Amino acid sequence: MEGVKNMKTALVLGAGGFIGSHMVRRLKSEGCWVRGADLKYPDFSISFADHFVIADLSVYENVESIIDPMGIAAFDEIYQFAADMGGAGYIFTGLNDSQIMENSALINLNLLRAQSRLNAKYDINKTKIFYSSSACIYPDYKQLDVDNPGLKESDAYPADPDSEYGWEKLFSERMFLAFNRNNKIPVAIARYHNIYGPEGTWDGGKEKAPAAMCRKVIQAEDSIEIWGDGEQTRSFLYIDECIEATRRLMESGFTGPVNIGSEEMVTINQLAEIINKYANKNLSLEHIAGPLGVRGRNSDNNLINSKLGWAPNESLSDGILRTYDWIAEQVKNSNK
Ligand code: NAD
Numbered sequence: 001m002e003g004v005k006n007m008k009t010a011l012v013l014g015a016g017g018f019i020g021s022h023m024v025r026r027l028k029s030e031g032c033w034v035r036g037a038d039l040k041y042p043d044f045s046i047s048f049a050d051h052f053v054i055a056d057l058s059v060y061e062n063v064e065s066i067i068d069p070m071g072i073a074a075f076d077e078i079y080q081f082a083a084d085m086g087g088a089g090y091i092f093t094g095l096n097d098s099q100i101m102e103n104s105a106l107i108n109l110n111l112l113r114a115q116s117r118l119n120a121k122y123d124i125n126k127t128k129i130f131y132s133s134s135a136c137i138y139p140d141y142k143q144l145d146v147d148n149p150g151l152k153e154s155d156a157y158p159a160d161p162d163s164e165y166g167w168e169k170l171f172s173e174r175m176f177l178a179f180n181r182n183n184k185i186p187v188a189i190a191r192y193h194n195i196y197g198p199e200g201t202w203d204g205g206k207e208k209a210p211a212a213m214c215r216k217v218i219q220a221e222d223s224i225e226i227w228g229d230g231e232q233t234r235s236f237l238y239i240d241e242c243i244e245a246t247r248r249l250m251e252s253g254f255t256g257p258v259n260i261g262s263e264e265m266v267t268i269n270q271l272a273e274i275i276n277k278y279a280n281k282n283l284s285l286e287h288i289a290g291p292l293g294v295r296g297r298n299s300d301n302n303l304i305n306s307k308l309g310w311a312p313n314e315s316l317s318d319g320i321l322r323t324y325d326w327i328a329e330q331v332k333n334s335n336k
Contacts, residue, residue: 007031008030008077009032011035013078013107014037014038016038016039019192019239020079021044021047022239022243025048028049035053036052036053038054038082039057058107063111064114067115074124074126077127077130080107080131083103084099086205086207087212088209092293101168111129112175125184125185125186128187128188130246130250131173133170133173134165134166134191134192136161137191138161138294138297139156143294143295153259156257162294177255189256191258191260193260193297194208196208196236196319196323197238197323198326203215209271213272213275214323218327226272226285227289227290230267232267232293232296233268234265235265238318245260259300263300265297271316274317278320278321
């Protein structure tokens with residue numbers, strides 16, 4: 001790590017994943033020295049990190065050694081993206097609940113414990129930690145109507161997330177805030193709302209609606225299957241916008257939790273039609289039973305707008321066409 005002393009340093013946990021690998025790229029473009037850590041390297045590109053550690057972050061000793069950069073005392077910033085993650089097909093079936101809760105809670109706990117001990121060891125407190133929470137923390141009873149007016153941050157309580165994934169995220173938000181209060185660790189917390197774009201998972205069962213729908217349209221001849229009646233609503237945020245908002249949050253003095261999402265709400269049927277139209281196909285929509293999640297979800301961006309002056313620039317259809325082109329390339333190369 002010679003020559004690093006005068007550079008900003010960052011650690012990205014989950015750097016082999018979708019958002020983490022994009023964040024590494026962004027931090028490198030800003031001139032940071034970056035260490036990435038994950039169970040795996042990124043699936044769709046090389047990592048741009050200066051140093052990449054393959055490790056299981058649910059094991060405390062691994063986190064302890066990864067967060068100690070040796071020679072520069074501590075990282076300036078840590079981005080915590082590592083978690084068990086997926087679309088409705090992974091999160092809402094109930095089959096993966098214990099794995100999701102155990103793995104993600106251990107990673108978050110290990111990070112906060114290790115950072116507290118590192119700070120005590122060197123008698124410093126300079127590392128700011130970003131935590132990626134989720135719109136899945138919002139209570140089911142605020143999302144029963146397809147015409148969701150937008151979830152405000154204060155809607156989180158009284159809590160009643162509709163999945164164990166959401167409960168773990170809410171617990172971990174509180175844990176980051178507790179270490180901020182009692183151990184004075186600077187933190188920033190965002191609640192992401194459906195991030196999508198190139199280099200996101202597009203098949204295998206963990207993909208989310210935009211990627212799944214692009215893949216189905218690309219592969220279909222006559223019709224595509226949609227879970228439920230397709231009238232459930234969501235908003236989707238393009239990856240570059242997510243990275244920009246996250247960097248702005250980290251540069252600000254605002255802790256959050258704050259929504260990072262889009263307010264352009266669509267039904268799943270409308271999402272399918274946008275993709276159908278772009279692909280120039282006339283596929284019919286076949287509605288089948290499947291895991292659904294909440295009935296209506298949208299982001300309310302008033303808080304982030306007032307604190308950071310941020311709002312997304314890009315329309316859903318613009319982001320979808322770039323994602324579609326990328327997935328079409330993946331499908332072609334994989335012969336699926
Ligand atoms: P992702 O699955 O692509 O990335 C998560 C990464 O964490 C994966 O590469 C995985 O290998 C790694 N990981 C999991 N367990 C690990 C362990 N024990 N040790 C080391 N690495 C481990 O997911 P993503 O879409 O990039 O999401 C990043 C974060 O943002 C996650 O915490 C997710 O819950 C949160 N989030 C994402 C979205 C979204 O729409 N993508 C929405 C809300 C919140």
